[in-house]
Amino acid sequence: MNDKIKNTIIILIIILLISYLAASIFKMKEGGFGNVALIKISGLIVSEGADSIFAEKMAVSEEIVRDIEKADADEGIKAVIFEINSPGGTAVASAEIAEAVKKVNKTTVALIREAGTSGAYWIASACDKIVAHPLSITGSIGVIGSYLEFSGLLERYNISYERLVAGEHKDMGTPLKELTESEREILQSILYQMHDYFIKQVAENRELSEDYVREIATGRIYLGKEAKEIGLVDVLGSKDEAIALIKQEANLSVVEFVRYKRQKSLLSSLAGVFSRNDNLEEGLKITT
Amino acid sequence: MNISSAVMSHKKGFAAPSFWKRTLAFLVDLLIIDLLLTPFESAVQNIIPPGVSFVAFQGSSRLIWLMIAMSAVAVLYFALFEYKLRQSIGKMIFKLYVISDTKELKIWQAVGRSLFIIPIFPFILLWLIDPVYLIFRKRRLSEILTKTWVIEQLPPWRVKNE
Numbered sequence: 001m002n003d004k005i006k007n008t009i010i011i012l013i014i015i016l017l018i019s020y021l022a023a024s025i026f027k028m029k030e031g032g033f034g035n036v037a038l039i040k041i042s043g044l045i046v047s048e049g050a051d052s053i054f055a056e057k058m059a060v061s062e063e064i065v066r067d068i069e070k071a072d073a074d075e076g077i078k079a080v081i082f083e084i085n086s087p088g089g090t091a092v093a094s095a096e097i098a099e100a101v102k103k104v105n106k107t108t109v110a111l112i113r114e115a116g117t118s119g120a121y122w123i124a125s126a127c128d129k130i131v132a133h134p135l136s137i138t139g140s141i142g143v144i145g146s147y148l149e150f151s152g153l154l155e156r157y158n159i160s161y162e163r164l165v166a167g168e169h170k171d172m173g174t175p176l177k178e179l180t181e182s183e184r185e186i187l188q189s190i191l192y193q194m195h196d197y198f199i200k201q202v203a204e205n206r207e208l209s210e211d212y213v214r215e216i217a218t219g220r221i222y223l224g225k226e227a228k229e230i231g232l233v234d235v236l237g238s239k240d241e242a243i244a245l246i247k248q249e250a251n252l253s254v255v256e257f258v259r260y261k262r263q264k265s266l267l268s269s270l271a272g273v274f275s276r277n278d279n280l281e282e283g284l285k286i287t288t
Numbered sequence: 289m290n291i292s293s294a295v296m297s298h299k300k301g302f303a304a305p306s307f308w309k310r311t312l313a314f315l316v317d318l319l320i321i322d323l324l325l326t327p328f329e330s331a332v333q334n335i336i337p338p339g340v341s342f343v344a345f346q347g348s349s350r351l352i353w354l355m356i357a358m359s360a361v362a363v364l365y366f367a368l369f370e371y372k373l374r375q376s377i378g379k380m381i382f383k384l385y386v387i388s389d390t391k392e393l394k395i396w397q398a399v400g401r402s403l404f405i406i407p408i409f410p411f412i413l414l415w416l417i418d419p420v421y422l423i424f425r426k427r428r429l430s431e432i433l434t435k436t437w438v439i440e441q442l443p444p445w446r447v448k449n450e
Contacts, residue, residue, distance in 0.1 A: 004373060008380070011368050015324050015361060022357045023327035026350075034350065256350045 034258030036246055037071035037080045039064060045089025045119045047096065059086055059120075061093035065100040067260045072104045077258065079107035079250040081242055082127060088118025091143065091194050091288045098201065101126035107250040111242040112136045112233070117221055119288035121232070122198060125205035129249060131242040132224035132233040139227055141202055142219025143194045145187055145286040150175045191286065198288060206231065302385075304426040305440035309382050316378035321362045328358055352408075359406040366402035371395055379438070389435035400434035 041064060043057035071077045082101070088094065101108055101123060110116070110124035112132035117140035124130045124138075132138055154161065154176065161176040172183045179187070195217070203213040208231060216230055227233040235241055243255050331354055369376040370386045371393060379385065388397055404414035418428040431437060 004380075007373055008369075008377065011372060012320075012324070015365050015368065016327075018364060019324050019361045020327040022361065023331050026328070026331035026354055026357070 034256040035076060035078045035252060036250075036255050036257050037067070037074070037077045038083060038257045038259050039067050039071065039080060040083045040085075040259075041097070041120060041123060042083075042085045045086055045093045045097065045123075047090060047093040059089065059093075059097075061096040064097050068097070068100040068104060070260055071258075072106065074258075077106060078252055079109065079246045080104055081246060081257075082108065082110045082123065083113065083239075084110055084116040084120050084124055085113045086117075086120035087115050088120050088122075088140065088288050091119065091198075091286060094119030094122045094288050095201075097123045098126040098205075102205070107246065109242055109246050109249065111239060112138055112224065113238070118142065122201060122288060125202045125232075129234045129245055130232070131235045131237055131245060132227060133238050134223065134225040134228075134236045136224040137221050138224060139216070139222035139232060140219055141195075141198055141213070141217035143191045143198065143286060143288050144219075145173075145191050147173065148175055149178060151177050194286065194288070301442050302439045303442055305382070305384050305438060307423055307426075309440065310384065310422065310438060313376070313378035313382040313384055316381055317366070317376045320377050321365055324361060324365060325358055328354065328361075355407060359408070362405045363399060363402045366405070367395070367398040370402070371398035383441040385439050385441065387437050387439055389437070393436065397434045397436050401428075401430045401436050404428070404430050 041059045043059050045059045045061065047061045049058045049060035049063070068080065071080050080101075108127040108129075110127040110130045112120075112124060112130065113136060114133075115137045116124050116132065117137055121138050121141065151161065161174075163171065163177065165171050169183055169186060171177065172179070172186065199213050199217045200210060202208070202217070203210040206213070216232070222230065222232060224233060224236055228236050235245055246252065246255055366376055370379075373380075374385045374387070374393065386393060386398075386401070388394070390397075403411050404418055406412070414428075414430055418430055421427060421429045421432070425432075427437060
């Protein structure tokens with residue numbers, strides 16, 4: 001091989017190695033320089049996620065709470081920004097995250113991008129300030145437990161549901177039989193209680209009267225600009241406005257983000273491909 | 289062949305390259321530097337999340353250090369190639385060589401003439417000054433200060449006519 005080509009390749013490899021090493025130092029220093037933790041809440045909010053690489057994007061409360069606690073414990077972090085793009089999720093997962101947010105002893109700002117509805121709004125309401133894009137969708141303070149019921153379809157194909165239960169309401173909410181009146185009452189009562197809890201939390205977090213929140217908590221969605229008018233959002237804008245707000249609220253002259261990585265091993269991702277995803281289970285599922 | 293002595297003794301076959309040839313060679317080098325800086329991509333995205341304007345992060349010490357590290361890689365690219373081979377890859381394509389006013393090109397000269405790529409004051413001033421010098425004096429200010437030249441190897445048909 002021509003000497004010049006050989007030397008060119010050697011020099012390129014040396015520079016690439018140096019470049020890779022230098023970049024690795026910056027990656028290792030994650031959290032070392034930054035003063036604002038950026039935590040993303042994207043997709044359906046659930047308490048446990050699927051490991052599969054093909055799984056739907058989800059905001060897993062367990063992981064998010066861990067990130068929040070990490071940010072709170074880090075003395076270098078002066079504020080936390082939650083970048084929200086979620087339609088909500090399960091009540092417990094949303095509540096877990098909202099409670100963790102409330103415990104943070106630092107400035108917290110929620111940035112609602114495309115959507116921050118239901119459980120995602122619950123989390124946003126726990127922050128000190130909420131920034132939302134004027135065209136984002138927010139609100140939807142309500143609880144849903146609707147599901148598809150197949151008993152009619154099964155009957156049509158002459159398939160019967162052999163009910164074997166110990167405890168009258170054990171199979172309440174199964175899609176294979178119609179709800180009885182008492183079951184419907186029980187489920188509806190659960191939804192009302194959850195809704196009530198949700199309303200109280202939003203009222204407390206946003207410092208609004210419970211009656212007022214009850215009035216607007218019909219489960220309807222609001223555009224960002226409407227939400228601002230009714231007090232569900234503080235500032236209209238996007239990331240730049242959120243950064244400006246953080247600078248002002250946390251008294252920072254410079255914002256340097258820290259993002260916590262949630263790494264999954266290749267093996268667990270591959271294993272997840274063949275595992276069952278409980279979030280896709282049929283039947284009654286109550287979500288906020 | 290010792291390029292330095294060839295030019296310094298005014299041998300035929302070498303000349304000062306045109307502004308456009310040097311610009312094209314530089315663009316090729318920029319493309320290669322861009323590839324060499326690929327490992328930094330995720331580090332940059334870690335500091336500036338997608339969708340946020342760069343302005344919001346002005347003054348960020350983390351960003352400044354990252355820019356310095358990336359600039360160092362770019363300087364290293366030019367300095368190493370020009371010191372060891374007298375040519376960067378862009379210059380190889382256009383048959384351009386770096387020579388020194390002194391007998392041999394020293395490492396400080398190779399590094400010094402490449403400092404213009406650092407996007408921090410005062411080097412950033414060279415982004416304006418160097419091209420102006422190149423147009424009017426066929427030599428960048430950085431080259432004058434480091435006592436270096438860039439020359440072009442002429443094709444045989446041009447040597448006869450020179």
